[in-house]
Amino acid sequence: MKKIVLSLFIITLVSCKSDNKQVEKKIELEVKSYTYKTLEPILNRQDNKTYIINFWATWCKPCVEELPVFEKIGELYKNKNVEVILVSLDFPNQLETRLIPFIKKHKLRSKVILMTDTDQNTWIPKISEKWSGAIPATLIYNKNSREFYEQSFTIDLLQKELNKFIKTN
Amino acid sequence: MKTFKTLFILTIFTIVSAFTLKTSSEGYKIGDTATDFKLKNIDGKMVSMADYKHAKGFIVIFTCNHCPYSIAYEDRIIELDKNYKEKGYSVIAINPNNPEISKGDDFISMQKRAKEKGFTFPYLFDDGQNIYPQYGASRTPHVFLLNKEGKDLKVAYIGAIDNNYSDAEAVTEKYVEDAINALIDGEKPNPNFTKAIGCSIKK
Numbered sequence: 001m002k003k004i005v006l007s008l009f010i011i012t013l014v015s016c017k018s019d020n021k022q023v024e025k026k027i028e029l030e031v032k033s034y035t036y037k038t039l040e041p042i043l044n045r046q047d048n049k050t051y052i053i054n055f056w057a058t059w060c061k062p063c064v065e066e067l068p069v070f071e072k073i074g075e076l077y078k079n080k081n082v083e084v085i086l087v088s089l090d091f092p093n094q095l096e097t098r099l100i101p102f103i104k105k106h107k108l109r110s111k112v113i114l115m116t117d118t119d120q121n122t123w124i125p126k127i128s129e130k131w132s133g134a135i136p137a138t139l140i141y142n143k144n145s146r147e148f149y150e151q152s153f154t155i156d157l158l159q160k161e162l163n164k165f166i167k168t169n
Numbered sequence: 170m171k172t173f174k175t176l177f178i179l180t181i182f183t184i185v186s187a188f189t190l191k192t193s194s195e196g197y198k199i200g201d202t203a204t205d206f207k208l209k210n211i212d213g214k215m216v217s218m219a220d221y222k223h224a225k226g227f228i229v230i231f232t233c234n235h236c237p238y239s240i241a242y243e244d245r246i247i248e249l250d251k252n253y254k255e256k257g258y259s260v261i262a263i264n265p266n267n268p269e270i271s272k273g274d275d276f277i278s279m280q281k282r283a284k285e286k287g288f289t290f291p292y293l294f295d296d297g298q299n300i301y302p303q304y305g306a307s308r309t310p311h312v313f314l315l316n317k318e319g320k321d322l323k324v325a326y327i328g329a330i331d332n333n334y335s336d337a338e339a340v341t342e343k344y345v346e347d348a349i350n351a352l353i354d355g356e357k358p359n360p361n362f363t364k365a366i367g368c369s370i371k372k
Contacts, residue, residue: 059237060368061271089366091237091335118333121344124364133329134308134369150307150369 031100033092033116036123042085042113043127043139049081050142050165052158055115055135057089058102063136066152067106073158074110080166084110089135092116144168196305199361203229203315203322206300208263208293211280216291218261218315218322225257226316226325226352228345231295231306233264234282235273236368239309241334243286246310249330249345250290258314258349260290265301265309271371301370308367312345316352325352328363 056063128148348358
């Protein structure tokens with residue numbers, strides 16, 4: 001597994017009452033690359049959480065449009081055993097030139113990982129037989145139940161689907 | 170009474186059309202007969218598969234301007250057309266997107282892109298978006314390989330062009346080429362159906 005770590009140094013100016021003090025703060029942004037073999041365990045966890053796995057890419061307009069929905073749900077359900085994972089299908093050679101700048105620009109709080117496995121005909125059906133390969137697409141699962149959606153979501157729609165899972169858990 | 174009768178007929182009609190629509194939205198399966206179309210090409214002329222009198226089949230590819238996966242495959246689509254046109258299998262590219270929603274997929278942009286890349290094949294606009302649902306295309310690029318059997322065009326392969334979108338050099342399985350070669354040899358393509366990531370078609 002290729003691991004790429006990008007370190008970001010931001011110099012933050014903190015204003016105090018009487019004087020200006022310069023503080024150096026380090027923010028680490030890490031986007032790991034996955035093949036199906038390494039992604040599979042993330043799609044099959046048997047813990048008490050419900051996982052929302054969204055397949056997207058920075059170049060996919062409807063995906064980008066629905067990202068705030070996943071961000072919002074991730075925030076709202078943070079303490080309710082729900083975790084959002086954004087699986088990017090951006091081109092592997094655009095990780096640093098496109099994906100990471102996008103995450104920073106949009107201040108994404110959900111976990112983002114990069115799927116780089118090119119043998120799509122093998123892994124797409126393993127994620128869901130229902131999936132044609134078009135994105136956006138989303139998998140929701142917990143240890144008791146799983147469902148795949150090749151569609152876009154609104155907050156209401158995602159919340160409605162998510163509640164079905166929370167009930168079963 | 171008359172109102173009741175009209176209502177009854179209308180209800181039946183709605184039920185029947187609901188089922189009919191459901192069937193057509195699922196699109197083609199291997200072995201189905203593909204419909205011909207009459208769509209506007211980038212040169213302004215209308216193109217149908219019936220225009221190709223000596224065709225043995227067609228490589229129908231739903232693709233577009235804006236999608237990075239489509240762009241990644243442009244050169245490979247040109248190669249396919251060059252290699253198989255003379256063997257009777259020409260590429261026909263169709264842009265299925267609604268340009269009002271999908272920026273960069275309008276007719277003028279199609280003309281521009283085809284010129285820039287030197288497309289050797291028709292690049293048609295699915296005006297009104299009537300053709301792609303019949304085929305069952307869901308993403309770009311999405312290939313439907315058709316083989317002429319008697320008067321019919323039968324769907325012989327559906328799916329991806331090959332097994333590596335990001336690097337043409339690293340491809341190990343050329344699905345479409347293998348499928349056409351099988352047809353030329355009088356065999357059935359194997360695999361005849363593959364999946365790949367693509368941009369959803371913009372309605």
